[in-house]
Amino acid sequence: MSMDLWEYQQDEAMSEYYEELYLTEFKERAIDEFTAERLNSYYVENSSLLADSFRALEEAKKVSSLSPTSGLIMAAISIEIALKIGLLKPIVFGFVHSEAVAESISNTVIKQTGIDRFKALLVTLLKDISHVDIATYKRTGQQLSLWDERGKVQKLRNTISHKGSLSSVQDCQFAIDVAEEILNGLLPNVLSSLGLRLQNQVIVE
Numbered sequence: 001m002s003m004d005l006w007e008y009q010q011d012e013a014m015s016e017y018y019e020e021l022y023l024t025e026f027k028e029r030a031i032d033e034f035t036a037e038r039l040n041s042y043y044v045e046n047s048s049l050l051a052d053s054f055r056a057l058e059e060a061k062k063v064s065s066l067s068p069t070s071g072l073i074m075a076a077i078s079i080e081i082a083l084k085i086g087l088l089k090p091i092v093f094g095f096v097h098s099e100a101v102a103e104s105i106s107n108t109v110i111k112q113t114g115i116d117r118f119k120a121l122l123v124t125l126l127k128d129i130s131h132v133d134i135a136t137y138k139r140t141g142q143q144l145s146l147w148d149e150r151g152k153v154q155k156l157r158n159t160i161s162h163k164g165s166l167s168s169v170q171d172c173q174f175a176i177d178v179a180e181e182i183l184n185g186l187l188p189n190v191l192s193s194l195g196l197r198l199q200n201q202v203i204v205e
Helices: 005-033 036-045 051-063 068-095 099-110 116-129 146-163 169-193
Strands: 197-199 202-204
Touching: 036 068, 036 116, 051 068, 051 169, 068 116, 068 146, 068 169, 146 169, 169 197
Parallel strands: none
Antiparallel strands: 197 202
């Protein structure tokens, strides 16, 4: 028997409630069990994990003059990969102590739609291991935080995807600039706090 609208809304509300409970427990457990050593090891063992993000950014720059819309989409993809694969997945891996399940759990987490729900977790753990605060980190001369700028790029991308809108040259360049800062500013700062660095788009000790 199919659900009516009220039942559907109730089911959605309960799903969101249990998801919120899960994320709260997830954050608390992560703070207790997280180890910077495992995070460091993950980056070293997966030294090319940012390659796809860099490629997407290069493609964004390449097509931006011909199609700002395509350029913005590729820049948004670069941002999403950089944050999910370059930050969220390694951090989740860092607190799962069983090698047998760490990959599976971290893969499941990054498949969740949107990264905003993990902001509190990322803020807490990154502050714990480094001087980087993603809630306040800003590009030079900008008023919005980089995190909020990322959100703005995501909204622009969603408008294109869901409404068929076209991007302006300015919005495309904005998205590229945000992706550039994440890959060449934010992430290198996090890696530096772990004694690592980016060299030719590869993570090295």
